[in-house]
Amino acid sequence: MEPLDQDLEEGELEMPADPMMLNMGPSHPAMHGTVRIVVELSGETITKADVQIGYLHRGFEKMCERGNWNQCYPCVDRLNYVSPMLNNVGFSLAVEKMLGVTVPERTQYYRVALGELARICDHLTCNGAMAMELGAFTPFLWYVRAREMIWDIFEEETGARVTHSFGRVGGMAKPPTAYFKDVVRATIPRVLAVLTESEGLLLKNRIFLDRLENVGKVSKEVALDLGWTGPTLRSTGVPYDVRRAHPYLVYDRFEFDIPVGTTGDNFDRFMCRQEEIRQSARILEQCLDQMPDDGPINIDDPRVVLPPKEEVYSTIEGTIQHFKIVMEGIKVPAGEVYSYTEGGNGELGFYLVSDGSGTPHRVRIRPPCFAITQALERMIVGAMIPDIVPTFGSLNMIGGECDH
């Protein structure tokens, strides 16, 4: 037996101890099925961590290059599958930037409204899942119930609850339904009521606060160095929001606040998302008030937008136009463009290269999650196993867009 009053290295003990390697994921309840973390443990404390992404890699960029521009939408839907409408809008804007066209005002408002609804879904899912992984199952199901209401709106507007494929170059697939505004106006107060109710269950709860506060801290400088954007960046105190910094669509016409955190810990990220849901509701309210009730939804350019079906069947111009767009694709002029919007997790950028044929030459995505997930390793080293759960949850890593 070695003397107990001397500090010995672990290797010098009579019974040498190796650090325990633990393989969390990809099939682990907290890993969302899409990431693997190999941690080295000393007791329950993490001494080393290796975050391995790529389990949801589907080669979506390559897939986009095989079809024409409008055939990218189903692939784009599946990037951030929690808020697919934001991806649709972002991709449409990128292609339209290349074409040099602007969609009619009504469509711009429509895109803002659908995009903000998707953002609410995204934040509800993230915060709810985070609470659930901490053991608070009830708020999660309440949040999902609120998300369900919004998905019902999407189902009504687009025909699909999750992967809508609703965007089109130069417009949208369909105009808003007659009661779109009424339904959204009726639903949003209910969503906000669920939000307030769940906050009553969580924010007065000492256990919940203890799990979040001062865990997974990231400083402003580190966040900027790593290229963070979105709610996670704002939680560190940087008020950068693409909607405000580089307004697109009609975002410059709305009044809304950008919530920022102070410490950049899990609690700040949670609260930023909560507050952004309320700000999105504010934007929606103004958007619905300003949105015209009638008017064209697509641009008036036969080279870009499919003609109405009755023209296709009754006029030779319509038939040819339809044939050209379907068979050859939209002839986007040769060149390259980088277009960026505020996605659910931050700046969602598309870098597109066109060679002038109807097919994209190169589609490259700048997913917000990729930059954010880089930080996970340094956030969990030194913490304990249970801290992985809220830290990883609050980053809202979505495998679909991260593994590109």
Place this chain on the structure above:
Amino acid sequence: MNSPGTSFGWVEVVLTILKILLIVGFCLNFSAIAVWADRRQSAMIQHRVGPNRAVVNVPSFIIQGILTAPGILLGALAALGLGQALTPQAAIERMGVSLQLIVFVAWFNLVLLSWRVSRKGALNAFEAAVGSNLPRAYFYAGLAGHVVVALVSVAVARQVSAGQIASDKAYLAARVASVVLGGLMGASGVYAAMRIPKGPVGIRLAGTLHGIADALKMMFKEDFIPKNADRLLHALGPMIALFPALVVMAVVPFGEQLCFQDVNKNGSFEFAELLRVKGAMARDAVCEGHSVPLQIVDMNVGILYIFAISSTGVIGAAIAGWASDNKFSLLGGLRAASQMVSYEVAMGLSLMGVLLIYSSLRFTPMVSWQNMYAWGIFVQPIAFFMFLAASMAENKRVPFDQPEGESEIVAGYFVEYSGFKFGMFMAGEYVEIFTGAAIMVTLFFGGYTMPFLFADGIDVTIGETTFFAYKMNHLAVTVIQALAFFGKSVFLSWVIIFFRWTLPRFRYDQVMRFGWTKLLPLAIGNLAVTAVAVVAIDAAGPGLHSTLKLLGQLSHALVAGAMLVLPVGLVWLFLRPVESTRFLRSSSARFAAAAGGVKPTPMQA
């Protein structure tokens, strides 16, 4: 304990086996019911469909038989049960009980019928009339009926004892009430049977069959053992986890005692004497015949036995974690071991103050102390909450479920268990909920006693004033005591289960810090304050003693009042009629509604 001079008898052996069967059977069944309660509560709070999938299809004639036969049998018993000779007092009592039962059967059936009509529609004009009122209206009317009948019975009893009503009229009233009761029971049984449609009927019993279905499923599942696991320890783990949870109940009393007459005066207890329960008991009388304690074994170490046994439960979790050959299991087993050992200390110390006050380690004196003075929760409220927290940590329930925290270490120490071995862990956890509740009831909620209920009947005395007194026989008091014990324990279990659906879980180090730096010092402080207070009160004069006694009686009155208000409050506040808050947005939902609604969506907004 047997009276002195009693030799060993087979009756005691048989009675002990019966008691063991009762307790074990109750615990195991309750664990299935508690699983159901857990799911049911989650459905209530999360607005989901609860457990209701398990169904047994029974032919309708069997259901009709089940509904008709007891109704007619009970009715016949009630109507014909007046054959024996009765004193006028007994006849009046029987009339009162019959009238109360009439009111109960009436409102209960109307509530059921009205609820059924509101869900499935009326079959005839009578049902439409019944269904036009909410079920709660019948409940309130029934309460009023109970009060009126009680007042009338008391008034009639006074008149009879004063000689103003002839005793033959009392007999007539009792007979009429019994016949009406019998008729009502028979008629409602027959009517319910008539309402059963033809063909097999799916019996769901509000989803309680789910627990049975779960248990059956587990028995038939593959028992998977990892390749490198220690097969012996792997099999031993769940047994060690379940065993202490059941054995702890051995010392918890579920009633005071059952006293039998010593008919043949020879001191030995014979089977024939089992039918001769003593008629009435004086308040503080010692049983002269054969006393059967309603407790499997009355040990003089009492509560220490509970600490000793329940702390062996940790071995099960630790062995399971070690033997499974899985790193997540190992982490879970380690967490379980350290957490349970740490909280054992706080748990023991939190009860020391109570033990000082009761000055006994055995449970029966603790319960009689509470009946005489005040319930433990009023005397030591801080100790109760500390004990509650510590026993939750011992049970590994949310928010102390780190050993199995599913989002961190998958399922902790039982991640490699399947089939009935996993079932034993689960049953052990739910049995522990019940045993924990039973111990808390015994220590803090008066155990098997009810306020103002004594061995000789009800006696509501506050200070020197007697408000109400009523003599009851020994068997009735004992039955009420046993029911009170199980009822209180089940209620407390329900409350404990509810925590799971409102709280997130601690982090592992926060749990340990909470146990050692908050709970333990608080327990020691509580013990010190209690010790000083006990000494001070013992030294104080009789004035303080009588004041404390009066306060204790007031606390009993408070509890009794709460028990009366509770059912009404439950109906009034929690069982509100569900407003249909369905909110149709998507066109598919509207199409479904237009088609008459195909199926209720599981997640209604």
